[in-house]
Amino acid sequence: MIDVKKIVGTIEKLLAEDTPQSITYAALECRLAIEKICYDRLRIAHDYISPHDLRRYRPGDVVKTLLAEVDGNTASNLTISISRQPSDTYKIPIDQISDTEWVQIGAQAGFDPKKLGNYWQSLSNLALHVRLPKSKDDGIPEYGDAARIRKHVTEVLDELKRIAIGTLLTTGIGEEVSFECECARANRRRSGLLRNGQIVSCVGVDCNESFDVSIENNEFYFVRRVIRFPCQCGEQLAIPTRIAENLKRDQFLDVECLKCRERTRLMWRLMRKQPEAQSSAGQAQSGPIDAR
Ligand SMILES: [Zn+2]
Ligand SMILES: [Zn+2]
Known part of the structure; x- marks a missing residue:
């Protein structure tokens, strides 16, 4: 799992230097952080989705694909706790076990993939390109508008600080179905997110197999596409x-x-x-x- 706290420290140091150059670098660090946060969710989900099934690679789009195909909670705030005793010793339904019996083992930080995707785009527009000259007399600026970049970086930094609180990532909870590919790899999928007519590729990066999904009477079929x-x-x-x-x-x-x-x-x-x-x-x- 990537260390967002460390990245936050790097960005704060660059902002403290307070030069047009350091503020531009802070914007770059913010943009890289957004990519790292989104791609980290993809990395842990790779048992459930093939890289071949990602149609778009922008960070926000990657997370949207994960939400649709791997886990509806990929970008949600989640807290994971474990009961002090095995659940069957309580003799009551799990949701009635008192709060004091639960020990928190970690939390996943959630975020809005659309918002992060917009930040990723706006940081680039504002700080990571040189402005086109409008005429022959126009100069080529060294950097963008430092005050505007700083304001935007500070806004993104607040979001990164919130995400930095997360201590773990999950691939979600829910029923799974699995099948074996021709390459002998086991492919697992969250059954609640499979659709009739969907095409899924094998999770093996070097494998060319893909499968048509069909669902009948709660049975899942994966038919090899040849x-x-x-x-x-x-x-x-x-x-x-x-x-x-x-x-x-x-x-x-x-x-x-x-x-x-x-x-x-x-x-x-x-x-x-x-x-x-x-x-x-x-x-x-x-x-x-x-x-x-
Ligand atoms: Zn395969
Ligand atoms: Zn022949």
Whole structure:
């Protein structure tokens, strides 16, 4: 877990120096802190989500994806306590055990991912770019407006101080489902956050497998996504869909048949599709376009 208190100390020292340069560096430290805080939540969630399923990498967006797919409490204030005795010795429901019987073991600091994302953007706009000259006579300033940057850094620093109170991070509490990938890795998912029709990738960074999720009568199914095609010897071949999806234009993929050793070459082709009325009248046919 990253040490936000240490970062807060660094920023306070830079603000105390109080030069345009040190205040600009303080803004940079604030921006890095926001990235570290958000990516730290991603790091501990990596057992539950593949890096391939992150569609956007800005810190606020990463946390929003975690909220939707890993844990609805990723960015919440949480306190974790343990009872002094095993729970079954109390002979009463857990929520009726008196407060004095609980020992706090730590707390997760929450934050608003949208607010942190906005700070990340505004710090950059205000402090981390040189202003464009408006005319030939305009000078190139060394730094941005120190007073405005300082005011904004102080505001972000207050938020960082609040987050620095956290002593632990959790991956959440809730029912899990798991399945084994072709690469033998166990993939775990929070069942309450899975949706019918969702596509999930294997958590292995070097694995190309992905799965279609379907839910029926509270049963979860993970169907391997593959593209199948026949070899000339009649054998059915299959490649993980994600390998095909990542093929660039004009890039070939060679697939070797393990039975007859023949190689099949695959590539994406642009297709022409005629309007329904025309093609049913037999005037034109759909088919691949030869780009060369
Ligand atoms: Zn895998
Ligand atoms: Zn074959």
